[in-house]
Amino acid sequence: xxxxxxxxxxxxxxxxxxxxxxxxxxxxxxxxxxxxxxxxxxxxxxxxxxxxxxxxxxxxxxxxxxxxxxxxxxxxxxxxxxxxxxxxxxxxxxxxxxxxxxxxxxxxxxxxxxxxxxxxxxxxxxxxxxxxxxxxxxxxxxxxxxxxxxxxxxxxxxxxxxxxxxxxxxxxxxxxxxxxxxxxxxxxxxxxxxxxxxxxxxxxxxxxxxxxxxxxxxxxxxxxxxxxxxxxxxxxxx
Amino acid sequence: xxxxxxxxxxxxxxxxxxxxxxxxxxxxxxxxxxxxxxxxxxxxxxxxxxxxxxxxxxxxxxxxxxxxxxxxxxxxxxxxxxxxxxxxxxxxxxxxxxxxxxxxxxxxxxxxxxxxxxxxxxxxxxxxxxxxxxxxxxxxxxxxxxxxxxxxxxxxxxxxxxxxxxxxxxxxxxxxxxxxxxxxxxxxxxxxxxxxxxxxxxxxxxxxxxxxxxxxxxxxxxxxxxxxxxxxxxxxxxxxxxxxxxxxxxxxxxxxxxxxxxxxxxxxxxxxxxxxxxxxxxxxxxxxxxxxxxxxxxxxxxxxxxxxxxxxxxxxxxxxxxxxxxxxxxxxxxxxxxxxxxxxxxxxxxxxxxxxxxxxxxxxxx
Numbered sequence: 321x322x323x324x325x326x327x328x329x330x331x332x333x334x335x336x337x338x339x340x341x342x343x344x345x346x347x348x349x350x351x352x353x354x355x356x357x358x359x360x361x362x363x364x365x366x367x368x369x370x371x372x373x374x375x376x377x378x379x380x381x382x383x384x385x386x387x388x389x390x391x392x393x394x395x396x397x398x399x400x401x402x403x404x405x406x407x408x409x410x411x412x413x414x415x416x417x418x419x420x421x422x423x424x425x426x427x428x429x430x431x432x433x434x435x436x437x438x439x440x441x442x443x444x445x446x447x448x449x450x451x452x453x454x455x456x457x458x459x460x461x462x463x464x465x466x467x468x469x470x471x472x473x474x475x476x477x478x479x480x481x482x483x484x485x486x487x488x489x490x491x492x493x494x495x496x497x498x499x500x501x502x503x504x505x506x507x508x509x510x511x512x513x514x515x516x517x518x519x520x521x522x523x524x525x526x527x528x529x530x531x532x533x534x535x536x537x538x539x540x541x542x543x544x545x546x547x548x549x550x551x552x553x554x555x556x557x558x
Numbered sequence: 559x560x561x562x563x564x565x566x567x568x569x570x571x572x573x574x575x576x577x578x579x580x581x582x583x584x585x586x587x588x589x590x591x592x593x594x595x596x597x598x599x600x601x602x603x604x605x606x607x608x609x610x611x612x613x614x615x616x617x618x619x620x621x622x623x624x625x626x627x628x629x630x631x632x633x634x635x636x637x638x639x640x641x642x643x644x645x646x647x648x649x650x651x652x653x654x655x656x657x658x659x660x661x662x663x664x665x666x667x668x669x670x671x672x673x674x675x676x677x678x679x680x681x682x683x684x685x686x687x688x689x690x691x692x693x694x695x696x697x698x699x700x701x702x703x704x705x706x707x708x709x710x711x712x713x714x715x716x717x718x719x720x721x722x723x724x725x726x727x728x729x730x731x732x733x734x735x736x737x738x739x740x741x742x743x744x745x746x747x748x749x750x751x752x753x754x755x756x757x758x759x760x761x762x763x764x765x766x767x768x769x770x771x772x773x774x775x776x777x778x779x780x781x782x783x784x785x786x787x788x789x790x791x792x793x794x795x796x797x798x799x800x801x802x803x804x805x806x807x808x809x810x811x812x813x814x815x816x817x818x819x820x821x822x823x824x825x826x827x828x829x830x831x832x833x834x835x836x837x838x839x840x841x842x843x844x845x846x847x848x849x850x851x852x853x854x855x856x857x858x859x860x861x862x863x864x865x866x867x868x869x870x871x872x873x874x875x876x877x878x879x880x881x882x883x884x885x886x887x888x889x890x891x892x893x894x895x896x897x898x899x900x901x902x903x904x905x906x907x908x909x910x911x912x913x914x915x916x917x918x919x920x921x922x923x924x
Contacts, residue, residue, distance in 0.1 A: 373764045393766045401764040407757030424765045463761070 325384070326351045326471050326502035327372055332381035334367060334525075341367040342378070343525040349504055349518075354497045356516030357506040358549060364525040365506040366404065369475050372504065373401050386471060397426045400469030404476050406460035410449035414440055414459050417448060418466050427467030437492060438462045453480050461489065465496075472496065474505040478512065490515050510546045523553040580837060588843040595851050599862060606631065607685050607861070609692070610638035610646060610655030617663020619700065624658070626696040632688040643677060647717045649896075650860065653685040654678045656693060656712075672710045680716030681887040682728060682858055690714075718888045723802055730801035731886040732855040732879040734791055738814055739821045739875065740846055742784045746825030747838045750776065755834060769919045773912065777822050784818035805885035809892070813885070816904045817878050823911035830918040849875040874907035 327349035334342040341364050349355040357365045370376040371383055374391035388395040408417050418431045435441045438458040448456060461477060474493075478486045490512065493503050497517075505516065513519055514533055521529040521536070529536055529552040533545055540548035575582050611627055613620040627635040638646065638655060646652040657675040665672045674693065678686050693712060701708045719727065753759040762772060792810060795801045803810070828845065832838040850856070852866060853875035859867055870876050881900030884890035890897045 375760065375763055393768065396764060397766040399764070401761065403757050403760055405757050407761045409758060410756065421761065421765070424762065424767050426766055 324350055326386055327355075327504060328382075328384040329368070329372065330382045330384075332368075332371055332378040332383060334371060334376055334378050340525045342371065344381070345522075345525070345527050346381075347520050347527055347530060349502060351502050352497055352500050353517045354493060354503045354505065354515065356513050356519045357504065357522055358508065358510075358513050358519050359506075359522035359553075360508055363522045365522055366475055367525075368522065369401075369473050369504065369506060373399060373473055397467065398470045400464035400467065400472040402461055402464040402472075402474045402477050404479060406453075406456040408448045408456060408460055408463065411447060413445050413447050414451070414462075415444040417459060418462055421463040422466040425467035430468065431466060434462045434466045437465070439488075454482055454485055457481050458485070461492075470501060472501055472503045474503065476506050476508070478507070478509070486512075510549070513545055513549075521549055521552055528553050581840065584840045584843065588847075592843065592847055592851070595848060595866075598866060599851060599857050606634050607653040607688055608651060609633040609635045609689055610643055610652045611635050612638060612640045612643060612655060612657040614640065614660045615658045615662040616660050617667075619663040619666055620658040623696050623700050626699050627656070627692060630692040630695065632692040632695075635692070644717065647677065647679045650679075652679070653682065654689045656689075666708050669709065672708065673713050674710065676712045676714045678714060678716050680718040680723065681883065686714070719802060719804070723887065726799065727802035727887065728883070729855070730795055730799065731803075731883045732853075734795055734801075734810065734886075735814060735817050735878050735882050736850065736855060736875070737791055738784060738788055739817045739878070740842075741787065742780060742818050742821035743825045743846065744839070744842065745783075746776070746780050746822045747829045747832070747841065748835050749780075750826050750829040751832060751835050751838050754829070770916050773823070773826055773915045773919060776826055777819065777912065780822040780825075781815070781818050784822065785815060788814040788818060801886070803886045804889035806891060809885045809890075810882060813878060813881050813901070813904065816901070816908055820874060820904065820908045820911055823908065823915045826915040827911050827918060830915075849873050852876070853879050855879050874904055877903040 325348045327347075329345055329347050332342050332345045333340070343364075345364075345368060347355075357368060359365050367376055371378055372385060372390070374383070374385075374393075374396065377391070383390040385392070386395050386398055409420070412420070415431060415435070418434060422431060432441075435444055438461055440455065440458055440462060443451065443455065448459060451459065457477070457480065461474075464472060464474070472493075478489055481489065493505065494515070497503055505512070507513060516533070518530065518532055519536060520527050529539065531539065536552065537543060537545060537548045540551040542548050542551060575585075609627070611624045613624050615621065624635075624637060627633070628637075638652075640657065643652075643655040643657070647655065655677050657677070659673070659675070662672055662674070676686075676689060676693065678689065690712065697708055697710055716723075753762070788811060792807065792814070796803055796807070824845070828841050829838060832841065852859075852862075852870045853873050854870060855875075859870045859876060859880075862870060877900040881890075881897055881904065884894065884897050884900065892898060892901070
């Protein structure tokens, strides 16, 4: 059954002190789809992504990634993870960062291809500390892609990215999904949500609704995804 | 200049400290810890240098002077047999022994020059002064009881090094290791924390890397740097500063390697207990300074008061310093049991911090 799912999160609970960061979350991501995690800041999106990649140990519930029950180090070689802030070595060049992350993932490097993809080919020798925020974000994405992951987890990848680059990023995501890569992407930007095949609405650590953008709109009885989100999440908190 | 704007900066700084309890505690606790250690070390030093007395005098004066020496507050003297002297200097239980020759009384009564033999261990500067002073005082007190003035000229001999050893030889041997340990520790702990604060550790943790691979990889990387530094320090000390070395240079290098490995892994281990580079630097007064004070670099462990000796004897730096001094000042090699102990303890500590570093590097937030 889990054959068709790239990510299978079952009844996951995680709290930090009195705060319930994840409150009985169950969601399944199909292979090759772009799944958007939509929710306001502090909703639990990052905690959910970190529990998928095995960095957060749930108090109860299970996480299965590409048929491997997490935590499982070996399957992480097939997972790409891009954190919210560009996590790079500032004193290394773009290319050196990429080669390092390729090497630790145990994958043969396809550094040149990834550099072309994010259009950093001209800047491959530049030290990361000298790059602008947008270029760093591109480099960070490249580091998450360099080992050709089968599952890509992107935590608000377009925060601080200009509109033009954001469009480019989403073009890449669509191409990769078409080529069979599963993508889980968190966002609080609605026009990005439109580009996902399915969405999970998260608030207060709960999954409040799930479905394609159209399904969510019709469930909320509105033509606007933003309204749908507010309506669906408001209904739960009343 | 606006007083208002200056006050804004001042009060902001004080507010920041109020939120950083740890720094606050350090600012007010560390000075007390360091000062009391220092005070206890200097004022509370229990034992004066241990000196043996060999009395071979056939007359009465040798025994009288031995009694006088035993009452001296400058040294703690006790009678030993002539054959034990050198062995006791070697194992460190004595810093010196004094031999009064068979004709001592005879020569004094004949008003001839007497020459008590003073055998010094010689590797620790500053120990010969109290010994010679005590001898002088004892002879002077004897002179007041003797029929006439005593003419004396002690013959001084050294087991190790000797007259040409200076303070730099004594401290240099220890500092070769200390500089390496300290700098490597600081660089490692700060880089490891940077890995945490710049978010790359999160990325490493989300990769197939094993914890042990991270720690060993780090260790090798920094050890390469540390060993290049070790060579530089060694060459500069031996050939530019001309610090005395009687032992095998490879042994010194071996000790430095062990200290570098310990420092790297101690840095990784302690970085788990700090969240920022700022907090990491605060480990220096807590981890490094007490070790420097207690490891015998400045004050020989044998002159510390007993409770402090217990602490000194569990600090790895004590053994490293001792080992380096034994090699450089005494020409020790690995057949010496004391050097085997020193090397063994430092190596054991090394393994301990590697295991501790791997064990505390947590992948998951439980």
